[in-house]
Amino acid sequence: MVKISLIINAQPWEIQVEPDETLLDAIRGKVGLTGTKKGCDSGECGACTVIMNGRSVNSCLVLAVEADGQEITTIEGLSHGQELHPLQAAFISEGAVQCGFCTPGMIMSAKALLDSNPHPSEQQIRQGMAGNLCRCTGYGRIVAAVEKAAQLIGGDRLDATGSRQTGNQV
């Protein structure tokens, strides 16, 4: 066992891990944050996506020991109390969630994408999310949700019916 220190969702953690334990297993098993999902354990489905030092990674392809001293954000770190991150709100309102198993990873990939490119085109969204497989939705609602979240984050706001109003309009 090796002791590592890392920051997860702005909270410092010290945990004991095996040298070959993945960050995914450590987050789920040692830290108890089960929102991050194991879909393939080979970096091929994206369900385990978390953000490490500002970049999206497959947490199944990062050893926990590699994450020593790093800063991690998981799906649990996006909402504050009952207040959802715009991506989470948009995934709900646009119908981007079905079985939900891919959803946390999808949202984390989308967050990494919007953090680096706040106004992506549809094609850029599809490219940016290509590492996250979904078997239920066919991606259309997910792309719509990311587009809507980009608008929300970009200062636009939604009226009660969910249609877009820009801040400048009277």
Added chain:
Amino acid sequence: MQQVVGKPATKYDAFEKVTGQAQYIQDLTQPRMLWGKILRSSLPHARILNIDTSRAEKLPGVKAVLTARDLPRHKIGFGNDNEVLKGSKVRCVGDEIAAVAAVDEGTAQEALALIRVEFESLPGVFEPLLALSDPSVLVHEEKGSNLSISYQFMTDEKGVEAALDQAAVMLEDRFVLPFVTSAAMGTHGCMAAFRNGQLTMWSPTQVPFLYLHELSLALGIPGSRIRVIQPTIGGGFGAKLDMYPYEGACAHLAMVTGQPVKILFSREEEFQASRPRQPMLIDLVTASDREGRLLARKAKVICDNGAYNSWGSTTPFVGMQTVSSLYRVPNVRYEAQIVYTNNPYSGAMRGYGNPQHTFAVESHMDMLASKLGMDPLELRLLNANRSGDVTPQKMQITSCAFSETLRQAGENLGPLPSEQGKLRGKGLAGLIHVGGGARVYRSDGCGAVVKLDDMGRVVLLTGATDMGQGSDTVLAQIVAEVLGVEIKDVRIINNDTDLTPWDVGSHASRTTFIAGNAALLAAEKVRGELIAAAANSLQVAPESLILRNKRVCVDDNPERFIDLPKLIRSLHFREGGKVLVGEAFYDPPTEMQDQHFLGNVSVAYAFGAHGVEVEVDAGTGVIKVLGVTAAHDLGKAINPLGIQGQIEGGCAMGLGYALSEEMKVLEGRVINGNFLDYRLLTAVDVPEIKGIPVESEELAGPFGAKGIGESCCIPTAAAVANAVYAATGVRIKELPITPDKVLQGLNELRHVSGGQVP
């Protein structure tokens, strides 16, 4: 005017899912829980001579090691041809030989490696045609043959042959369908706890009550001592229809150790040991007169069953409906043989045999149009079913907007203008599927209980399972509509057999229709009581009252009302008070098919059509799907937002079936059991999908609705094949339609025409 039904509703459990709080089987734990693992056969066919578990048992941390010796010898599975653990023979790679429970996953895994199994390897049979013709290798010796089940439906032998003789045009082709698999993102798993003679099983099953029944048979304990709890289900698509042998093993481990035990599938196990869609060979004959009216159809189908029977062994029930009843065809002969092999055993997967048969039938419709020189849409419209039709299998077509869906999806068919080096075209395919339940079991029913409490909270207890498709949202809408409350006031309890009334399960696109009708009936019973009480309290006639905004109010004078919670309290808190509970069991007025496969199995049938536009690179054969138009006769869209999700997701699955998915099985072993080599389409690959709900208002459906869940993945592959043909002139009759096959087809055409094809 409906307040809730017909309006977009966000998913009932989306908040839990977007915040990472939804609990899937992977996320559940129990105090003192052990980890179970299954030792699986690495050989496709072998006799087990000896199993030595002694070293595994001695490994520190191991709590139990079970083999067939330790278990009651109950046969399990749909055809009673399977066992929880195999004691004498393995029949496919992945067959369960031993089960281990240990204090952690690593120890359990280590223990597996210490179990020594002595095998006598047997020759295997992997091709269904060979399995039928050569009895030297028998998957189940006691059966004397590798033929598991055969199906035959015939209108009238002489009629079929006479029609073929008269036909102006007759086509005969073989269509080949590969293994594909559900590949739900949430892998299989279960957790068992056995306390004081009572088993609690946590399982992502789609059919909790049938599962409970099968579990009781497998374990030899009364079903009355079993409780099944479903965690959030990470996708099902049919693969979670059967009870799996490992689940029986998990329960046994829990009984033996007295501790809760959990078993999870790895992705690799998911590929090798969950139930894929059957590969089929379909020999299809289609005959028509000169005007294009269908005269006869014959189909001979060989299904690769794999090593054991499962629910999937009954998929010809559904496939034959497409052959006999998608279009008006008076003379039909259908035969299917379900053949044992040493391959992974097939099961149910979205569409239940229909995607395979529709690929054949709808490819043939285009080939027929081409031969007749007809427009493919016109040919289909000429032969399309209409309301009031009774098909050769005695299916009664009620609501039917098939022609409308064909028109909506079938604009601009044929070759399309394109850039140099590219070939564009558009193809069409239609579908029929059950849309009002499917009586494949003694009951096609679902129970519902609606309960109201003193604060106005409404609880629906339903047997219906939501595996992600969104049925809980639809049920909440229905109940909210009837009782005049908001969706947020309705709580759905649908995952615990101790609490929920019986349901046959989530399959056959039946949940909105069947569970929706049950919920509707139960809610209406409560509504009746509320109206009666309010009429008494307000001193008005019951007919003048409506429920809206959590009030019972006078229809033409909304100022006269009584608040719902207050009304409920007035019923509770008085002498002779009562709770407000309404129950219903909806079992549709249908019949099981008789031995001749005649009978109206569903109250209503769903129709639809997909139009697909593709662009093919003439140099590489690479196919790019430019767009899909998916028009579906779904009766009524209760939740238009959910419908879009179902249609888009179904089309994406259909496109994968058409273009990129194939589970490659070599001598019984899956050789591409990972997501790099088993290619689900990504966000970049799936084009814009235009879903068009066509509402035909089915009178028997809740608010007019019919089922949609499976329909939306059924015709896509055929539409792609027809589009590729329209673009290139290459007819692909074997899925998936890879660039390799298209390019070889193009080269053949170039050869034939002396190089003049682009």
Added chain:
Amino acid sequence: MSQQPFQYEAPQSLAELWSTLDLGQDGTRFLAGGTDLLVKYKRKQLSVTRLVDIKNIPDLQGVWLDAALGLRIGALTTLTDLAAHPLVNEHVPVLAAAASKMASAQVRNRATVGGNLCNAAPSADLAPPLLVLQARIKTLSAAGERELPLRHFFAGPGLSTLRPGELVSEVILPLPEGNTRAVYLKQGLRQAMDIAMVGVAVKLKLSGSLCEEAAIALGAVSPVPLRAESAEQYLKGRKLDAQSIAEGADLAAKEASPISDVRASALYRSQLVAALLKQGLQQCAGILTEGEN
């Protein structure tokens, strides 16, 4: 994971690395991005007794311009950084484009240039463009440094000519001359997240429509990524038109020795080489504008 876990070390400098590295020990592996290594380890295709994480060693990082040698790319440069780096985009945009087509954003954020080469997959996407760019590999070991042309680096599927205890420290690219255009075309069965059935890199030095120099490299069609030398010879000094392009493409296809596997048949791979190369030559010659392949 149920295997005997390995020993993990993360030296902070080359000096620390060499002082602790035990060359006598089998199963010592260098860890960079880990996106290939950890998958192989989990699938028990690779035994690891000691894992030496080299990510913290500063000498292996960075992208910079060297007046004498050209563009120098540290082995630890991630695919994301390679795709986005201004110097890479300015001088060798084909490399940035190839990197951006690989795997997923998550994998590109971890996977490194050095790792992609050391993994030595016949389908490695960086290999064909680096081959046509005449890349050289710099290696380091306790014994010192070594430099070799990339085409001498690959030894077979999964095999390189690295010696025990040696690691790739950087990739050195001479700056392409003027009038040079290069493309990398890759074909998988999906448009993203796929391993190439065939990858083709083309670099042409043009004078009008005359091809002064041609460099062509093929991936996934032989045990190692290779240069299609007879096609290069044929095109050199020739006017690029439909006929010479077709002829060059066919020659290259003949140089390929593909296998049939779970991803594609050998026949189709050969045909794909010709088809992609035709597109690549046309794009480079300016007959077609750059497509989205």
